[in-house]
Amino acid sequence: MIGLLKKIFLVDLFQGLFVTFRNQNPKYIYTEQYPAERPKVAERYRGAPRLNNNPENGETLCISCNLCALACPENLIVVTSERNEQTKRKDLTDFTYDLSRCMFCGLCEDACPVDALELTQDFELASYTRDGMIWDRQMLEEGPKPTQYKC
Amino acid sequence: MPDTFLDSTELILNMGPQHPSTHGVLRVILKLDGEKILGTDCVIGYLHRGVEKIAENRTYTQFNPYVDRMDYVAAVSNGLGYCLAVEKLLNVQAPPRAQVVRVILTELNRIASHLLWLGTHALDIGAITPVFYCFREREEALKIFEQYCGARLTTHAFRIGGLQYETYEGFERDVKEFCEMFPPKVDEYEELLTNNRIWAGRLKGVGILNGDDCKEYGVTGPVLRAAGVKWDLRKAQPYSGYEQYDFEIPTRENGDTYDRYIVRMQEMRQSVRIMEQAVEGIPAGPIMGKVGKVIKPPVGEAYVSIEAPKGELGYYVVSDGSTQPYRVRVRPPSYINLQALDKMVRGALIADVVAVIGTLDIVLGEVDR
Amino acid sequence: MADEQKPGGSEAPSPPAGEGAKPPAKPAADAAKPPPPKPAAPPKPPATMAATPWDSALARSVKERFGDGILATSTYLGQDFVVTKPDSAMPVLEYLKLDADFDYLVDITAVDWPKRAERFDLVYIVYSFPHNQRVRIKVQIADGFEPRTATGVHLTANWLEREVFDMFGIRFAGHPDLRRILMPEDWQGYPLRKDYGILQQDVRWVQENLGIESGQ
Numbered sequence: 001m002i003g004l005l006k007k008i009f010l011v012d013l014f015q016g017l018f019v020t021f022r023n024q025n026p027k028y029i030y031t032e033q034y035p036a037e038r039p040k041v042a043e044r045y046r047g048a049p050r051l052n053n054n055p056e057n058g059e060t061l062c063i064s065c066n067l068c069a070l071a072c073p074e075n076l077i078v079v080t081s082e083r084n085e086q087t088k089r090k091d092l093t094d095f096t097y098d099l100s101r102c103m104f105c106g107l108c109e110d111a112c113p114v115d116a117l118e119l120t121q122d123f124e125l126a127s128y129t130r131d132g133m134i135w136d137r138q139m140l141e142e143g144p145k146p147t148q149y150k151c
Numbered sequence: 152m153p154d155t156f157l158d159s160t161e162l163i164l165n166m167g168p169q170h171p172s173t174h175g176v177l178r179v180i181l182k183l184d185g186e187k188i189l190g191t192d193c194v195i196g197y198l199h200r201g202v203e204k205i206a207e208n209r210t211y212t213q214f215n216p217y218v219d220r221m222d223y224v225a226a227v228s229n230g231l232g233y234c235l236a237v238e239k240l241l242n243v244q245a246p247p248r249a250q251v252v253r254v255i256l257t258e259l260n261r262i263a264s265h266l267l268w269l270g271t272h273a274l275d276i277g278a279i280t281p282v283f284y285c286f287r288e289r290e291e292a293l294k295i296f297e298q299y300c301g302a303r304l305t306t307h308a309f310r311i312g313g314l315q316y317e318t319y320e321g322f323e324r325d326v327k328e329f330c331e332m333f334p335p336k337v338d339e340y341e342e343l344l345t346n347n348r349i350w351a352g353r354l355k356g357v358g359i360l361n362g363d364d365c366k367e368y369g370v371t372g373p374v375l376r377a378a379g380v381k382w383d384l385r386k387a388q389p390y391s392g393y394e395q396y397d398f399e400i401p402t403r404e405n406g407d408t409y410d411r412y413i414v415r416m417q418e419m420r421q422s423v424r425i426m427e428q429a430v431e432g433i434p435a436g437p438i439m440g441k442v443g444k445v446i447k448p449p450v451g452e453a454y455v456s457i458e459a460p461k462g463e464l465g466y467y468v469v470s471d472g473s474t475q476p477y478r479v480r481v482r483p484p485s486y487i488n489l490q491a492l493d494k495m496v497r498g499a500l501i502a503d504v505v506a507v508i509g510t511l512d513i514v515l516g517e518v519d520r
Numbered sequence: 521m522a523d524e525q526k527p528g529g530s531e532a533p534s535p536p537a538g539e540g541a542k543p544p545a546k547p548a549a550d551a552a553k554p555p556p557p558k559p560a561a562p563p564k565p566p567a568t569m570a571a572t573p574w575d576s577a578l579a580r581s582v583k584e585r586f587g588d589g590i591l592a593t594s595t596y597l598g599q600d601f602v603v604t605k606p607d608s609a610m611p612v613l614e615y616l617k618l619d620a621d622f623d624y625l626v627d628i629t630a631v632d633w634p635k636r637a638e639r640f641d642l643v644y645i646v647y648s649f650p651h652n653q654r655v656r657i658k659v660q661i662a663d664g665f666e667p668r669t670a671t672g673v674h675l676t677a678n679w680l681e682r683e684v685f686d687m688f689g690i691r692f693a694g695h696p697d698l699r700r701i702l703m704p705e706d707w708q709g710y711p712l713r714k715d716y717g718i719l720q721q722d723v724r725w726v727q728e729n730l731g732i733e734s735g736q
Contacts, residue, residue: 030287042294044301044316073213105216105307106300110315119301196702201718203687204711208718239597366623366649369676380649387652451569453597454645454656456626467643469631480629482645490679519702 035149041121046104048122049097051140052115060141061116064090071111076101097140099125100133122146161189164501168197172275172505175515179492179504186500191493195486198519206479211237211311211446214476219305221481222517224267227260227296228459230309233479235390236455236466237311238440240448248436249313250392255326255429256299256308257391258422262333263292264460264512265415269340272412272509276353281343288336295325312442318433326430330423337419344412354409358495358507361406368491372462372484374511377414378406384458391457396425408510415512447474461485461512481520485513571596578620578655586612601656609659610668613644617673622646622655625674628681630688632714639663640690644670661690669695687712704729 006012032039041047052061064081076098081090109119124146127133167178176197182190202221206214218233219226231253238244245253270285293303298319300308308314344350360370362378375382383400385393401417403410448470456465462484471477488511495507571594579593582602589608594601604612616622626645633639638660647654661667669692670677681692682701689710692698699705708722726735 042297042301044299044319045297046301071213073209073216103216103220103305104302105305106315107213107216196700196704199702201711204716204718207714242597367675369625369674382649388654449570451571451596453599454627454654463626465627465645467627467629467645478631480627480643482627486679486683487676490676 041123043121045121045123046106046109046119048120048125048144049099049102049108049135049140050118050120050122050143051095051137052118053141060092061114062092062095063114063116064092065113067111067113068108068117071107073105073107074098074101074103077108092137095137095140097135098133099135100130166504168194173508173515174271174513175518177489177508177513177515177518179508181501181504183501186502188496188499188501188504191496191504193489193492195489195515195518198515200520202520203479203481206476208475210474211448211476214479215310216305216307218481219307220516221483221520222264222459222461222464222485222514223304224514225260225264225460226304226306227256227308228264228457228464230307231257231391232455232457232459232464232466234309234311235457236453236468237446237448238442239453239455240451240468240470241311241442241446243312243440243442245313245391245440246437247392247434249309249438249440251429251433252314252318252438253309253391254393254396255426255433256296256306258426258429259292259295259326259329261422261460262419263289265419266292268415268460268509268512269412272506272512273344273350275505275509276350278344278347278350281340284336284340284343288333291329291332295322295329298322298325310439311446313437313439315439317438323430323433326426330427330430333423334420337416341416345416351409353502353506354412354510355407356405357408357499357503358510359405359407360491360495364491364494365406368494369487370462370491372458372460372488372512373411373414373418374406374462374488374491376400377403377410379404384456384463388456390455393425396428398424408506411510445474447472456482459484461514461517462488481517483517483520485511485515485517486520489513489518569596571601574600574602576600578653581620582612582615585615599654599656601658603658603660606659606661606665606667609642609644609657610670610673612657613646613670614673616646616648616655616657620648621650622648622653624649625670625676625680626654628670628677628684630684630690630712632688632712634714636660637662640688642667642684642690663689666691666693668693671695686710689713 053059054061064079066079069075069077069079078096079092080094081092084091104119106119108117120143122144125144162183164181164183165178166181167173168176173179178194178197180192180194181188202217205217209217215230215233218229222229266285266289270282273281296306296308297303299322300306300316308316360374360378362375362380365375365378365380379402381400381402384390386400398421401414401421403414450470450472452467452469454465454467456463463482464484465482467480467482468476469478492507492511496504499507574593574595579600579602583590583593586604586608589605589612591603591605594603602612624647626647629643631641631643633641640661640663642659642661644657645654646657659667667690669681671681672694678695678697679701681695682698684690685692685698686700686702687710700707703711704725707725709716709720721735723734726732
């Protein structure tokens with residue numbers, strides 16, 4: 001008898017729906033509204049490379065020691081420099097980083113003795129062309145500029 | 152032609168390489184008599200990237216990130232095995248603090264790997280719900296990896312001689328929270344599956360591999376333990392300080408797919424136990440052992456293996472005294488376990504192949520290297 | 521890996537002119553890389569691996585039983601290995617399995633030493649569940665020598681030997697199904713031999729099967 005009543009009043013269904021509605025609580029919602037809402041990645045996230053400048057005078061921190069290029073398993077970093085006769089040091093002329101072959105292992109970052117090269121939290125690295133994945137010094141210093149969508 | 156019409160003829164069926172239940176690009180050629188399997192032939196190599204060849208052309212340090220890409224759902228274990236092998240050649244040991252952190256991350260990775268296995272295996276069998284739950288919890292583990300080393304899957308967490316990264320602030324808290332949160336979730340999965348009639352019906356008595364066959368085929372890991380062989384490298388030949396922790400090796404007797412499921416579920420609980428013990432006493436101290444900037448082991452060779460989530464993962468490294476390894480051989484558990492597929496499915500039905508491939512927990516990145 | 525190696529490759533777009541220095545620089549770096557291990561390595565290794573003799577009941581019983589077949593029993597970094605003559609490897613493996621409980625064949629692999637007369641080291645790793653012990657059996661074989669298959673002793677040797685054949689071109693006599701396993705079946709060359717460059721490929725195979733000029 002009770003079983004029949006349960007069937008008539010769809011008790012099972014409501015029990016199931018209760019579970020569903022219980023999980024409707026906004027604090028259980030995991031979906032990110034991606035382009036509008038950007039996820040926050042971890043502080044140590046290994047994303048786009050950046051060549052840091054000295055914040056005081058805007059000069060590059062890179063000392064052209066080439067250690068990052070040697071550390072890279074994929075040989076994708078090329079550092080070019082010329083010797084400055086006055087300071088007797090090497091000045092960075094160009095720095096290319098082939099992002100299309102990078103596996104973000106972080107070895108270049110570890111190798112850098114002056115914290116000039118750094119893998120940052122930027123993760124939007126898509127490009128329309130293959131050439132666009134080869135970053136030069138300017139691009140590395142400025143960082144990627146992904147389109148920001150406003151919703 | 153009524154005679155030939157009723158004659159059963161053998162049928163060759165191609166399963167994969169693009170088949171959702173082969174977990175990657177595995178192609179299995181099945182010889183069938185109706186639904187019954189007369190024989191199989193695995194065609195592998197679609198994901199062959201020549202990792203062992205790459206190793207010979209990189210320095211020891213440079214090769215480290217590549218090992219993450221073999222078993223990409225258990226990258227931390229791969230890294231641990233490689234680092235231990237080179238450390239053995241160098242005859243150094245990671246400092247205690249590094250060892251404990253390594254244990255925590257490896258066990259966390261074991262859980263993440265088993266969760267991925269559980270979710271996809273259940274999905275193959277037809278239970279759709281667990282995959283969402285599993286990924287929800289796996290996400291928590293991956294978040295800890297991301298916080299710790301900046302990557303979720305291809306972690307490159309360890310370096311030869313120790314660790315590169317100091318634990319982040321709140322690492323212990325996060326691990327403890329995970330340990331607290333996780334066991335009830337395992338109960339939840341078990342509630343969904345263990346006594347589920349469909350689940351048991353699909354798994355019990357399917358793909359039986361007994362202990363002797365396991366040894367004959369070199370099968371290790373949960374598959375071996377489900378066949379009643381109490382063997383785990385963490386106990387048999389402890390590495391990275393596993394001898395300090397109190398945990399059990401779950402075993403079962405029948406060696407069928409259901410038992411392998413139970414063993415893996417219990418392994419996750421044991422991993423939580425290990426992590427709870429490890430996180431209580433992370434010793435202070437350095438995280439990097441005494442290795443030079445340039446890693447140059449003396450001439451020699453060493454074979455070091457660890458208990459990866461899938462079985463015995465071994466590295467046989469030969470050094471010629473230069474900065475590049477002369478030869479790195481990976482003993483991949485998935486590759487060797489996959490070989491037993493033929494034995495396990497012969498005489499079974501097509502639908503069982505899906506269950507057996509799922510239960511072997513293969514990762515094609517590791518099979519093909 | 522490398523997309524950049526072939527300047528004339530159809531796939532890789534040449535970088536902007538401003539970065540002209542880059543493509544030549546890298547192939548040079550890569551090309552310079554493979555040689556070092558070769559000239560530096562082969563002369564020394566056999567001589568200088570600081571292995572010490574391995575003396576135990578097992579080592580003695582193996583020696584006693586096979587006599588001249590065993591060239592050395594050594595240990596290095598706490599890992600024991602037996603060096604045997606090519607023909608004795610299989611009897612030793614069988615003996616270890618049947619009489620000494622080494623019931624688990626962990627791995628079969630090879631190492632290529634191109635400068636040596638016996639070019640390959642064939643390595644068998646066995647493990648004993650009852651004794652919790654690992655032993656390696658090493659055999660030096662010449663190119664073209666066909667060692668006996670281990671499939672009769674351990675079933676797991678099947679795929680392991682296929683992989684060794686695939687990567688090194690060592691043919692195992694009596695193997696039931698000796699085909700390539702990881703590489704395509706009609707691929708030319710054995711990739712893990714030291715004289716097979718890292719950028720080398722079977723151009724004919726790539727062109728015929730993939731319809732592209734080059735896989736690099």
